[in-house]
Amino acid sequence: MDSIEIHKKLRGKIFIAPKAELKTIEDLSTLYTPGVAEPCLEIAKNKELVYDYTFKGNTVAIVTDGTRVLGLGDIGPEAALPVMEGKALIMQQFAGIDAIPICLGTKDEDEIVSAVKAIAPTFGAINLEDIETPKVFRIEKRLTEALDIPVFHDDQHGTATVALAGLYNALKVVGKSHVKIGIIGAGSAGYAIAKLFHAAGFTDLVVFDSKSAIHKTRDNLSEHKLELANLNSSNFSGKINEFSGADVIISAAMPGSLPLETIKSMNKPNIVFALSNPISEISREQAKELEIDVFGTGRSDYPNQINNSLCFPGFLKALLDLRIRKITNEMKIAAAKAIADSVGSPTKEKIVPDAFDKKVVGKIHAYIKELSS
Numbered sequence: 001m002d003s004i005e006i007h008k009k010l011r012g013k014i015f016i017a018p019k020a021e022l023k024t025i026e027d028l029s030t031l032y033t034p035g036v037a038e039p040c041l042e043i044a045k046n047k048e049l050v051y052d053y054t055f056k057g058n059t060v061a062i063v064t065d066g067t068r069v070l071g072l073g074d075i076g077p078e079a080a081l082p083v084m085e086g087k088a089l090i091m092q093q094f095a096g097i098d099a100i101p102i103c104l105g106t107k108d109e110d111e112i113v114s115a116v117k118a119i120a121p122t123f124g125a126i127n128l129e130d131i132e133t134p135k136v137f138r139i140e141k142r143l144t145e146a147l148d149i150p151v152f153h154d155d156q157h158g159t160a161t162v163a164l165a166g167l168y169n170a171l172k173v174v175g176k177s178h179v180k181i182g183i184i185g186a187g188s189a190g191y192a193i194a195k196l197f198h199a200a201g202f203t204d205l206v207v208f209d210s211k212s213a214i215h216k217t218r219d220n221l222s223e224h225k226l227e228l229a230n231l232n233s234s235n236f237s238g239k240i241n242e243f244s245g246a247d248v249i250i251s252a253a254m255p256g257s258l259p260l261e262t263i264k265s266m267n268k269p270n271i272v273f274a275l276s277n278p279i280s281e282i283s284r285e286q287a288k289e290l291e292i293d294v295f296g297t298g299r300s301d302y303p304n305q306i307n308n309s310l311c312f313p314g315f316l317k318a319l320l321d322l323r324i325r326k327i328t329n330e331m332k333i334a335a336a337k338a339i340a341d342s343v344g345s346p347t348k349e350k351i352v353p354d355a356f357d358k359k360v361v362g363k364i365h366a367y368i369k370e371l372s373s
Helices: 003-010 025-031 037-045 047-053 077-095 109-122 135-146 154-174 188-199 223-229 260-264 284-289 312-321 329-341 359-372
Strands: 059-064 098-103 125-128 151-153 181-184 205-208 248-251 271-274 294-297
Touching: 037 047, 059 077, 059 109, 077 098, 077 312, 098 109, 109 135, 125 135, 125 154, 125 312, 135 151, 135 154, 135 188, 151 154, 151 312, 154 188, 154 248, 154 271, 154 294, 154 312, 154 329, 181 188, 188 205, 188 223, 188 329, 284 294, 312 329, 312 359, 329 359
Parallel strands: 059 098, 059 125, 125 151, 181 205, 181 248, 248 271, 271 294
Antiparallel strands: none
């Protein structure tokens, strides 16, 4: 059965199911009125009890405006709903989390922030998804500051965490530790990868957008690109095809954005992650021809799938169970180490675990719990 057929047959990939049955008048009076007034009054006295008496502590809002859906672009909130349902399905089946898609009919930053703040009392965490950059950076920052529940942006936090996990194991395979890194793309993924890599101690890195390297002397940089310019310790100012001697290249851009001359000029052994999805910047066949030593993509039909589905179920489960209010770099680094450690003996063809590896959720939870204790 193809995708259209199965989506039409299912008419949605998730549904709400009851935890209790209403069979008698006593059931109704206990679970609804008048009995329900008792937990209501307890929560009114102490709002923290909402975690004990309702589904808040295990429920995530998946929020989008439909402006950057997969590789499809601005297709609108209705067209984004199948993706949000898919995220909710993964959260439920991989981590036992209840998630509800919230597809907003506005592209306005202030309206999105207001809407999420207004619905926040219902949820234990917010998952921002498929919102265009740089708007999403501001939304994530404003909501993180305003809310007392964690705000997780999967295109940033999830992708960066799995990329770091892949890098940890790829470095074990090639036997390197101090590496020169080029990152192509300054959108959500590229920005977050650069920031997290730097926080994890990889400080010899340069980020490239469609014009050139992002460096301190470039004019008219946006706020998030100014942050990336400050990471460019060498102040390299050329274009990506002029960037030579790299040990690692991470591309989170689009097909064709990774010049072959850049790969050919890399130090050996080398590591390349081509994360554009569904079509990666270079194919596996090209990677073999170029003799790339460790090659990763976002594709499920290639080895070494650098996919955020390895991160967000376990990460969100930890956030909810541990009642974490704010996400830190230390938590993301801990999650990356958990994902990396889920692979017993890394090889060129196996630097990250499979998406269905049941150890991963528990390891992420344990590593973040140890960090938080």
